[in-house]
Amino acid sequence: MAKAWPMAQTENHSKEEHGGQQERQFAKVNEIIALYEADESALIPILQKVQEEYRYLPEEILTYIATALGISPATVYGVATFYAQFSLDPLGKYVVRVCDGTACHVRRSQAVLDAIRKKVGLASGEKTTQDLGFTVETVSCLGACGLAPVVMINDHVYGNMTPEAITEILDTLEKREGDAK
Amino acid sequence: MAGTMIVDGKPVELNGEKNILEVARKAGVELPTFCYHSELSVYGACRMCLVELGNGQIVAGCSTPPRPGLEVKTTTPRVQKIRKMALELMLANHDRDCTTCEKNGNCKLQDLAHRFGIRQVRFGQRDIKVDIDDSSPALVRDPNKCILCGDCVRVCQEIQGIGVLDFAHRGSEMTVTPAFGKEMAEVDCVNCGQCAAVCPTGALVVKSQVEEVWQALHDPQKTVIVQIAPAVRVAVGETFGLEPGENTLGKLTAALRQMGFDKIFDTSFAADLTVMEEGTEFLTRLKNGENLPQFTSCCPAWVKYTEQYCPEMLDHLSTCRSPQQMFGSLAKKYYAKELNIKPGDMVVVSIMPCTAKKFEAQRPEFVTEGAQDVDFVLTTQEVVQMIRESGLDYPNLESDSLDMPFGFTSGGGIIFGVTGGVSEAVLRAAHYLLLGEELDQVNFTEVRGTEGLREAEIDVGGTKVRLAIVYGLAQAKHLLEELKAGRADYHLVEVMACPSGCVGGAGQPVGTNAEIRSARAQGIYTADKAQQLRKSYQNPLIEAVYEKWLGEPNGEAAHTALHTTYSERRRIQGDSISLGEDGEAKQVEVAVCVGTCCYLKGSYDVLQDLGRRLRGAHLEEDVDLKATFCFENCGSGINVKVGDTLYSGISPAKTGFIFDKITEALQSK
Numbered sequence: 001m002a003k004a005w006p007m008a009q010t011e012n013h014s015k016e017e018h019g020g021q022q023e024r025q026f027a028k029v030n031e032i033i034a035l036y037e038a039d040e041s042a043l044i045p046i047l048q049k050v051q052e053e054y055r056y057l058p059e060e061i062l063t064y065i066a067t068a069l070g071i072s073p074a075t076v077y078g079v080a081t082f083y084a085q086f087s088l089d090p091l092g093k094y095v096v097r098v099c100d101g102t103a104c105h106v107r108r109s110q111a112v113l114d115a116i117r118k119k120v121g122l123a124s125g126e127k128t129t130q131d132l133g134f135t136v137e138t139v140s141c142l143g144a145c146g147l148a149p150v151v152m153i154n155d156h157v158y159g160n161m162t163p164e165a166i167t168e169i170l171d172t173l174e175k176r177e178g179d180a181k
Numbered sequence: 182m183a184g185t186m187i188v189d190g191k192p193v194e195l196n197g198e199k200n201i202l203e204v205a206r207k208a209g210v211e212l213p214t215f216c217y218h219s220e221l222s223v224y225g226a227c228r229m230c231l232v233e234l235g236n237g238q239i240v241a242g243c244s245t246p247p248r249p250g251l252e253v254k255t256t257t258p259r260v261q262k263i264r265k266m267a268l269e270l271m272l273a274n275h276d277r278d279c280t281t282c283e284k285n286g287n288c289k290l291q292d293l294a295h296r297f298g299i300r301q302v303r304f305g306q307r308d309i310k311v312d313i314d315d316s317s318p319a320l321v322r323d324p325n326k327c328i329l330c331g332d333c334v335r336v337c338q339e340i341q342g343i344g345v346l347d348f349a350h351r352g353s354e355m356t357v358t359p360a361f362g363k364e365m366a367e368v369d370c371v372n373c374g375q376c377a378a379v380c381p382t383g384a385l386v387v388k389s390q391v392e393e394v395w396q397a398l399h400d401p402q403k404t405v406i407v408q409i410a411p412a413v414r415v416a417v418g419e420t421f422g423l424e425p426g427e428n429t430l431g432k433l434t435a436a437l438r439q440m441g442f443d444k445i446f447d448t449s450f451a452a453d454l455t456v457m458e459e460g461t462e463f464l465t466r467l468k469n470g471e472n473l474p475q476f477t478s479c480c481p482a483w484v485k486y487t488e489q490y491c492p493e494m495l496d497h498l499s500t501c502r503s504p505q506q507m508f509g510s511l512a513k514k515y516y517a518k519e520l521n522i523k524p525g526d527m528v529v530v531s532i533m534p535c536t537a538k539k540f541e542a543q544r545p546e547f548v549t550e551g552a553q554d555v556d557f558v559l560t561t562q563e564v565v566q567m568i569r570e571s572g573l574d575y576p577n578l579e580s581d582s583l584d585m586p587f588g589f590t591s592g593g594g595i596i597f598g599v600t601g602g603v604s605e606a607v608l609r610a611a612h613y614l615l616l617g618e619e620l621d622q623v624n625f626t627e628v629r630g631t632e633g634l635r636e637a638e639i640d641v642g643g644t645k646v647r648l649a650i651v652y653g654l655a656q657a658k659h660l661l662e663e664l665k666a667g668r669a670d671y672h673l674v675e676v677m678a679c680p681s682g683c684v685g686g687a688g689q690p691v692g693t694n695a696e697i698r699s700a701r702a703q704g705i706y707t708a709d710k711a712q713q714l715r716k717s718y719q720n721p722l723i724e725a726v727y728e729k730w731l732g733e734p735n736g737e738a739a740h741t742a743l744h745t746t747y748s749e750r751r752r753i754q755g756d757s758i759s760l761g762e763d764g765e766a767k768q769v770e771v772a773v774c775v776g777t778c779c780y781l782k783g784s785y786d787v788l789q790d791l792g793r794r795l796r797g798a799h800l801e802e803d804v805d806l807k808a809t810f811c812f813e814n815c816g817s818g819i820n821v822k823v824g825d826t827l828y829s830g831i832s833p834a835k836t837g838f839i840f841d842k843i844t845e846a847l848q849s850k
Contacts, residue, residue, distance in 0.1 A: 027813050054776045058810040059361050063753050066360075072344025073360035073368070073753055081349045088361075090775050090808040093785035131789050132775070132808055 026064050028053050033068050040069045043079055047086055056087045084139070092128045092135035094173065096120075097152040101141035109149035113138060115163035116151070119170045184249025187235075189256070201242035201253055202230055210255050213264070213293050215381045216330040217243040220680070220695065221339055227330050228267045229293065233257045265297055273304035275382070276325035282383040283321070287691040289381030290328060311356075316364035318543050319372035319388055319536040327357055327384035333376035341678065342655030343486070345370045357384075360753060369489050369752040371482040371654070373678040374536030374687025387536050387688060390557045391566055397528040397557070398441040404520060405528045406444040407437055408508045408587070411452065411598030412534040412683035413561050415704030420565045420690045421575040425697045426704030431580025433532075436568050438581055446587035448531065449594030451504035451511070452606070454726065455479065456593055456717035458743050459501045460607045460614045461734040467644065467672060472496045474649070474664070474671040477603050479503045481541035482678035484747065486654050491661055492749035497674075500744040504597060505531050505538055506547050508587065509554030510742045515730045516586075524552040531558045534598070534686030537678070546745050560688025586722055592623075592709035593717040599702040600652045600682030601628040601635065604675045608639055608646075609716045614734075615642040623715045629706075631681065631699060634660065636671075652677045652685075768803045769846045771839075772822040775808040778815040786833040787819055794840050803847055 032049045036042035046065060051057055057080055066073040080086045098104075098113045113136070120134040128135040144150045147159025151166055158169060185192045188208035198204045200223070205212050215227035223244045230242035235252035239259060254260070272294060279285055314322040331348065334357060338344040345368055349358050359368040377385040397405050414430040423429065430447075437445050463475050478484055478499040487498055502510065508531070513524040520527070531538060535558075541547075542555035559567070568575055583589070593609050596602030605625045612620040627637035628648060633656040637648045649671045651657045657676045663669035679685045684701035685693060714720060731739045773779075773788045788808060795801045812820040818830035823842045831839060 028811060052777065054810045055780055056775075056810070059753075061810060063360070067752075072338070072347065074344055074347035074349075074358070077358075077360040077362075078347040078349045082351050093780075093789075131792055132785060133789065 026061070029061055029064055029068075033065065038068055038070075040071055043069065043071070043076065044083075047076075047080060051086060056090050059088070062088075084137075087135075089128060090132060092132050094134050094153055096134060096136045097139045097142070098136070099140075099142045099144075099148070099150040099152075100138040101145065101148075103145035104141075104149040107148040109138075109161075111163050112149050112151060112161045112166050115166055116170065119167055186247050186249065187252040189254055195247055195249060198247055201232055201240070201245045201247055201251075204247045205232070205242060205253070205255055212242050212255060213296065214243060215289060215293075215328060216332060218332060218336070218379055221332070221335045221379075224331050224335065227328070229264060231260050231263055233260050239263065261297075265299065268294060268297060268299055269302045269304060271328045272299065272302045274307045275328060276310075276323070277306075282326070283386040283389070284326075284383035284691075288383060314364050315388065316366035317370060317372065317388065317540075318366070319374055319539040320365060320370075320377055321386050321388050322365055323384055323386075324356055324358070325384075326382045328382055329355060329357060330381060331357065332379040332381065333357065333385055336375045336379045340375060340653045340655055340680065341371070341373060341482075342653075342658040343369060343371065346376065363753070367753065371485045371489075371678065372537040372540040373482040373654070375679065376687075377536065378687040378689075378691070378693060387560050387562055388539065389563055389566075390539070390559060391563050391570075394530055394557050394559060394567070397530070403526055403528045404443050404522055405441070405530060406446060406512060406516075407442045407530040407532060408446045408448045408451070408505070409433060409437075410448040410505070410531065410533045410535070410683065411595045411602075411705060411708075412686060412689070412701065413532050413564070414708070415598070415684065415701045416534065416561050416689045417565060417568075418576070419697070421568075423576055424700070426700035426702075426707075428704050428708045429575075430708075431582065432575055432578040433564070434583055435578045435581035436571070436573050436575060437564075439573060440567060440571055442530070444584045445581075446508070447583055447590050447594070448504050448508055448533075449590035449597065450587045450720070450722060451508035452479075452594035452597040453591050453717035453720045453723050454507050454511075454743065455501055455504050455597075455603075456606045456610050457614075457723060457727075457734045458507075458739060459499050459603075460610045460717075462499055462501065463607065463673060464611065464615050465735065467641075467646070474674045475499055477673075477675045479597065479603055480537070480677045481535070482537040483654065483657065483676040485537070485540070485750065486657070486678070488747055488750040489752050490658070494661065494664075495747045495749070498747055500746065502547070502743055502745050503538075503541060504594075505533065505558075506541065506554060506745070507743050509542070509547060510549065511587070511726070511730070513549035513552060513554050514742055524550045527552075528556045529554065531555050532561070532564050533558050534561050534683045534689045535679070536560060536687045538688075560686075561690060562688055565690065586725065589720060589722050590712070591717050591720045592712035592715035594720070595709045595712065596705055598683045599629075599705045600677050601630065601650045601675065602682065602705070604628045604637075604648050604650055604673065606717055607673070608641070610718050611641045611646075613716070613718050628675075631695075631702075633680075646673060647671045648673045648675070650675045652680055652682055654678050768850050769824055769843060770805045770807070770822075771843060772807050772809040774810065774812050774820040776811040776815070778811070779819045782819050783833040784819045787821065787831060787836050787839070790833060790836040791839060791843075794836065795843075798844075800843070800847070804843060 029050060032046055036046055050061060062076045063073045066076040096116055098109055100109050116136055120129055122136055127137060142150045142152060149161045151158045151161050184195050186195055186204055188205050191208055193204055193208045202212050213229040215229055216224045225241045225244035231239050232242045232253040232255050233239050279291055311324045334346050337346055345359055346357050349356055359365060377387055397403050414428050415426050417433055418427045418429040419425045434445050466472050466475055476498045478501055509529050512529050517524050517527045539558040542558050547554040593606035596605055605628050608625045628650050633653050635650045639646050649660060651660055681698040681702055685698040773784055775784055792806060795804050812827055814820050814829050818832055821828050821831050821839050824846050
């Protein structure tokens with residue numbers, strides 16, 4: 001059965017100053033940083049590994065990495081926002097990547113993207129649904145141009161997509177979700 | 182490198198110049214720049230300093246080293262075309278509301294647009310407006326005016342060793358921003374303002390309190406007194422065409438009096454007091470061998486830096502308040518009584534070369550009977566604006582003299598305005614404070630200079646006192662590392678954040694460079710020399726203050742009024758990500774881990790199921806449900822935190838258990 005983990009006792013050190021996050025020891029991040037010997041030039045691989053572990057790059061972790069590598073949090077933020085592969089917000093359960101490379105684009109990937117966004121109910125400017133169900137983003141090329149337009153949902157690749165086909169796939173996913181409940 | 186280069190057809194002797202820019206300058210051609218500063222690394226981004234080489238190649242003058250025989254032309258049709266195009270592109274992206282801009286008249290972009298005769302911008306105006314960040318007490322950041330030259334990024338990184346700002350995002354979305362797009366007040370900015378000092382446009386400016394001060398001056402209820410910092414007197418004149426370094430304290434006093442300030446005093450007087458307190462403190466520490474080296478505490482940027490980055494060494498900071506705050510404390514605690522007014526009816530204004538002083542004045546430690554000790558801090562720039570607004574002919578003002586009882590200073594109090602000054606003033610007094618004997622020596626030239634780190638060893642009553650004098654927090658950071666590693670050992674360490682000390686403060690007139698700083702420093706030493714009394718303890722007003730109010734240096738009354746405490750400070754503030762709408766505080770916080778481990782076990786299902794249940798029970802207003810990252814308890818199922826309690830081993834089937842815990846937590850509230 002679930003056991004309570006006593007947190008309160010470590011928080012007497014002034015919760016205000018440490019924002020209530022200080023109970024974490026950052027063990028996993030430490031492992032990753034140690035793997036790269038806290039080398040400033042390994043920032044990108046470190047961020048990649050951390051994202052693999054946490055599924056996104058939490059602010060606290062980025063600040064922690066900055067401190068560990070002896071660079072400023074603003075610099076780490078700059079690198080993390082420069083590359084599209086990094087996400088600073090929690091991703092949805094399903095990450096939908098719509099390829100918008102040249103091949104996919106000329107085969108009307110935009111219509112596929114619009115259909116997905118409409119289906120999962122994303123308002124303009126939003127990347128992830130409110131309930132963290134879906135994250136929808138575009139990528140520049142998935143390397144499967146022969147199957148254009150291509151969509152990836154988590155690790156699965158779907159080729160020759162049309163608005164109708166992707167809607168059907170999302171329907172199936174939703175149905176599976178419903179059955180699991 | 183020796184040899185000759187040809188600039189616009191004229192031969193120029195090379196003599197160790199770092200780049201073509203410097204060689205061109207020697208040839209009498211001022212190449213335009215935004216992103217080049219001789220004291221920072223070369224960035225080469227603004228494309229203003231382009232020159233055409235003999236072979237037709239176009240290169241940036243700042244990033245190309247000179248070599249003998251090289252032929253450059255600075256004004257060819259191609260170079261002109263590219264420069265104008267680059268300028269127009271910058272202008273198209275820039276909020277061009279010049280008339281209401283803080284930098285109006287002092288802006289490099291405005292200046293270059295004028296100089297290159299830009300009469301129209303061929304490109305569409307950027308129509309996105311971003312919020313202005315005025316969260317900081319010292320600075321205002323307006324991203325709409327940023328031209329991405331990166332000067333602020335580099336000065337903060339390279340001179341101050343902090344790196345509050347950096348480039349973020351990519352392409353057309355690129356911005357210069359604090360980490361995570363936060364506001365300046367939420368991050369580790371020490372308010373030194375050097376970013377604003379190098380900013381060529383109005384993207385980073387000093388936060389003005391001119392309006393508040395005018396209001397106080399026009400309020401008959403208020404007694405407005407003003408203190409003038411040492412470094413201000415040698416800089417104000419510059420903006421009115423006088424030479425940098427010319428001491429215009431008398432004119433400034435006359436101007437302030439005309440504006441309606443009730444009493445005009447000198448911060449140098451409080452600096453004399455600082456020498457008594459800090460000197461006594463130092464000699465006690467030296468005798469007892471505790472908390473050495475002692476760090477000076479006059480520079481508020483350095484104090485905040487230590488609180489953020491080196492809390493384990495806070496004991497080393499002198500507990501003395503800075504001269505500004507000593508003055509404010511004396512004024513509100515004692516002087517107000519003497520005038521028979523409440524501290525709340527007295528308005529203390531400081532005129533400072535410094536932006537961090539604005540932050541310091543607002544620290545909660547510095548309050549008397551609920552009133553801030555220092556109400557408003559005006560930088561040199563702001564006081565210049567007030568003089569202009571008053572329509573005064575500054576250079577021709579008849580000198581006026583300061584008021585009593587805080588209007589007389591020793592030379593020791595004046596040299597606080599330049600790097601090494603605090604150390605020298607303490608050394609001048611140390612012998613007397615230790616042995617009660619007069620020492621003939623006045624000048625301690627060992628501690629003077631322009632290098633960022635200087636060391637000296639001085640005999641004080643038989644003890645060899647080792648000092649380090651540092652400016653620039655990057656240098657200070659290095660010194661702290663050396664101290665921690667045991668590779669350095671000092672008794673007294675003086676730190677000033679700004680280049681050359683306060684004379685190079687970010688509140689000083691725009692366009693400060695090394696040459697101007699050194700002229701101002703010279704002005705300070707000249708003012709020191711002109712002073713009848715050179716040592717702080719000789720100042721009769723200081724003696725009077727102790728006699729009347731404070732007792733003895735480091736005594737009880739002095740401790741209450743003139744000393745302070747420090748505490749560890751978090752570098753970056755922020756909250757985790759909420760799923761619901763932001764708004765009023767929710768009663769219970771529930772966090773579900775969405776790290777890979779918990780994700781694979783179905784944490785998203787838990788999260789979504791909880792969301793549904795909460796909505797079903799109409800509890801979404803009371804519960805702050807959020808996704809969070811690893812609780813470091815992997816391997817035992819999904820982790821969910823309700824309030825302060827972490828529950829592990831949760832599976833999607835056990836969401837009901839968590840829901841019950843949430844309702845329990847709500848009931849106990």
